[in-house]
Amino acid sequence: MHCHRIACIIGVFYFLLFIAVTWISSVKTVPGTLQVISILFFVSVPIVIIAIIAFISTSRVELPTTAKVELLKQTIIQRPAVSTELWDVVAAHMNDYLCASGVTSFPLYYYDGNDCHDHFKSLFLDSNAPSPAELPSEISDNQHDSNIRNDPNRDIRPIVDEAVKVYDQSVKDYWRQQLGEASSQLSEYPGQN
Template sequence: MQAPSENTDTKLDTSNEPSAHLIEENVALPEDTFRSYLSYWIYDILHYKPVVITFLLNTCLVLLFLFFHDSVVSILFYVSSLLFSLPMLYYSYEEFTIPIQNLDFEINLLVEVVKRKPAVKGREWRTIAYNMNQYLFDHRLWDTPYYFYDDEDCHSYFLSLIEGRTFKKQEESSASNVTDAQSNDETAGTPNEAIEFFTFHSGPNYQKYLSKAAEIEQQAQNNYWQGRHPDIDALLKKTE
């Protein structure tokens, strides 16, 4: 279900879409669609082709073994085939359960966070989860529009991108990633003319989005715990 990052057509602002207000008010996540997490999980795994194919292959091998075991050679063939296909089934399941790793997807998630500035446990995370589910499905990174079961799943995925990292606030520069240098050996024009060098990055500056999204999340965390414990600042001062 995962695919390599092939394009950088990042949609930076979906809040200007005509249906944006409808999305925010009528967000339907898998937790609202399915009766239980188990039914959601079964639905998703049944739409994951590698798992379905290897499961059917294993089932066919078992049936062949049960009904056509008239010789030692056939038994050895079926047993060896089954032993070979079982690891394939396990590997497919492992691929199904590992988190999505796609640069375009991560950038779109970070843009959503920067744009919406979601509060911890706020309704904004439901909208973000809905939009990211649609993004994965539309870009064929997931076989159903139900990757994140609820807003907490999406929030946890986002935290996995930033948790434990150290960020440094940087001021905006007029020319990012551009360095002017003077060459003593080769000049294209007059001796006083500078040669410009720059580092090319395919797509947006990932680190910049990551840092800004982490800053927003940290502020949201501070606001959340300040709201739950209004006297936390006074308590901290007493312990100093």
């Protein structure tokens, strides 16, 4: 997910580890103390790395509404479907946008297109609240109000709905094209009718 962040932190951690071990070995110690310190240190390394990975994989600066709208606009413009190359374009644009707008100072908010695609899905597809038109007519006003209040994207719901609709259509178009290409290749094989 956030491989670049994990790699950077692990690299810094090992650099500090190297400095610490070098310093400890250069200090005069009781003969067995250095071995005990080394064992404790190297046993703790995997635990610290696992903790860092767990922290990084669950933390991401939440996008402000303006950045969410920009991501939605890019999804509508690019129609990336499941194309890694097009999601790479969206990710590159969003990284530039997020740095320029001050949301993050790190130029790789999205590591790549897959990371951006996963984040798009988690923001807008996994928690996609039904639009009022999709709600059953017998739903009570209280339930409807509760659905609206609990929608994290209620302020931008119209553009979310439009972007999700465009995304869904682009995915359908992509797979329809893939199926057509596969069917045409099947007819090229001898013995196929």
